[in-house]
Amino acid sequence: xxxxxxxxxxxxxxxxxxxxxxxxxxxxxKKKNVLVFDHHTPKSTKSSKQVICPSSYGIKSYxxxxxxxxxxxxxxxxxxxxxxxxxLPAVSVFGELGTNELSEINRAILKSxxxxxxxxxxxxxxxxxxxxxxxxxxxxxxxxxxIPGISDNTEEAVDFLNSVGISLRKEGGQGYRALxxxxxxxxxxxxxxxxxxRLGSSKEQEEVFGEVYVLTDPRxxxxxxxxxxxxxxxxxxxxxxxxxxxxCLKEFDVQEKSLGLLDEYVHExxxxxxxxxxxxxxxxxxxxNF
Numbered sequence: 001x002x003x004x005x006x007x008x009x010x011x012x013x014x015x016x017x018x019x020x021x022x023x024x025x026x027x028x029x030k031k032k033n034v035l036v037f038d039h040h041t042p043k044s045t046k047s048s049k050q051v052i053c054p055s056s057y058g059i060k061s062y063x064x065x066x067x068x069x070x071x072x073x074x075x076x077x078x079x080x081x082x083x084x085x086x087x088l089p090a091v092s093v094f095g096e097l098g099t100n101e102l103s104e105i106n107r108a109i110l111k112s113x114x115x116x117x118x119x120x121x122x123x124x125x126x127x128x129x130x131x132x133x134x135x136x137x138x139x140x141x142x143x144x145x146x147i148p149g150i151s152d153n154t155e156e157a158v159d160f161l162n163s164v165g166i167s168l169r170k171e172g173g174q175g176y177r178a179l180x181x182x183x184x185x186x187x188x189x190x191x192x193x194x195x196x197x198r199l200g201s202s203k204e205q206e207e208v209f210g211e212v213y214v215l216t217d218p219r220x221x222x223x224x225x226x227x228x229x230x231x232x233x234x235x236x237x238x239x240x241x242x243x244x245x246x247x248c249l250k251e252f253d254v255q256e257k258s259l260g261l262l263d264e265y266v267h268e269x270x271x272x273x274x275x276x277x278x279x280x281x282x283x284x285x286x287x288x289n290f
Contacts (some may be wrong), residue, residue: 001024001025001028001165002022002028005028005029005032007137009032010032010033010034011032011033011034011035012033012034012035012039013034013035013036013037014034014035014036014037015037015038015067015068015071016037016038016039016067016068017038017040018036018037018038018051019036019038019040019041019043019051019053019217020040020043021047021048022036022042022044022046022051023044025047025049026047026048029049030048030282033061034049034050035049035050035052036049036050036051036052036053037052037053037067037070037071037074038051038052038067038070039053039054039062039065039067039069039070040053040062041053041054041062041098041113041163042055043236048094048155052070053070053073054070058107061103063096063097063103064103064104064105064106065091065103065105065109065139066089066092066095066096066097066106067092068087068091068092069092069093069105069106069109070087071089072086072089072109073089073105073109076241080251083112083115083116083130084116086109086110086112086113086115086116086117086118086119087113087116087118087215089109089120090109090110090113090119090213090225091225091228091229091232092229093109093110093214094213094226094228094229095226095230095233095251096223096227098144098226108123114213117216118215118216118217119213119214119215119216119225120214120216121211121212121213122180122211122212122214122215123184123209123210123211123212124180124182124187124209124210124212125179125182125187125190125191125208125209125212125288126208126209126210126211126212126271127145127191127208128142128179129141129144129222129226129227129230130142130179130224130227130230131141131178131179131180131212131214131220131223131224131227132178132179132180132214132222132223132224133178133179133222133227134176134177134178134179135161135166135168135176135177135178135179135182136154136157136158136161136168136176137154137157139151139157139160139161139181140152140153140154140156140157141166141262141263141266143193143230143266143269143270143273144230146269146270146273147194148277151266151270151273152266152270152271157195158180160193161190164189165189165194166182166186166189166190167247175250180212180214180224184209187208187209188208188209191208191212206246212224212226213225213226215228217250219250219252219255220247220252221247221252221255221258221259222262228247230262231244231258231259231261231262232244232247232248232249233265234258234262234264234265235247235258237259237265238261238264238265240257240261243257243258243261244258254264
């Protein structure tokens with residue numbers, strides 16, 4: 001906060017954080033104009049600054065609306081022309097909540113994004129991101145869910161798909177099939193195989209094939225909202241927030257750079273998860289010997 005304070009500005013807007021630091025913000029930015037948009041519930045609502053959070057309006061769960069959604073709704077209340085930017089908070093919804101059930105507020109934002117033509121709906125496998133990627137690449141880049149032996153391993157992803165009878169190439173052998181091009185039967189077969197053979201569960205997953213929300217502009221490097229949120233997260237995680245901002249501004253000359261960051265991000269996450277599960281297995285084995 002002190003680093004921000006020494007900047008030569010009179011107006012500050014905090015998005016996604018601030019409610020847990022209201023006391024410090026009041027003290028440090030005493031003579032500054034501050035506006036806080038945060039979906040987290042504050043420990044105390046006492047502040048001399050303008051604070052907009054769901055709990056202030058009787059919304060108890062932060063999952064009802066994201067901070068990006070709060071900013072969007074605020075801007076639309078000032079000027080309804082901002083409805084044309086509904087796709088941005090729609091991406092944020094999937095970044096925060098993944099593919100979980102959407103709240104009424106988030107559905108309204110998504111509906112606006114569809115109405116504006118920036119977001120469309122397709123039928124595909126709902127549990128995996130990167131719908132416009134080749135199937136084997138989408139599997140190899142999967143971290144939510146993390147797939148042991150397949151995540152960050154393209155060769156293993158190819159072998160696995162071949163073992164469950166899913167063709168990688170389009171008819172005639174011209175190019176690879178995208179994840180979104182799998183049939184409903186193939187999607188269900190793939191999902192069942194992943195759950196039973198790789199994730200070690202016999203529990204049947206319901207509604208694996210259904211509505212997936214995608215960006216309609218083909219220039220985006222990742223089409224589905226869930227995957228695009230993952231791409232933005234990768235850019236930020238690897239200290240390249242300017243790349244994420246460029247994508248949100250539809251500056252597509254950063255496509256190649258952003259996809260390189262996605263590969264690096266997945267590799268780092270999977271390396272950490274591999275280490276974690278290996279250590280946990282070793283601890284479990286040690287305990288069993290005593």
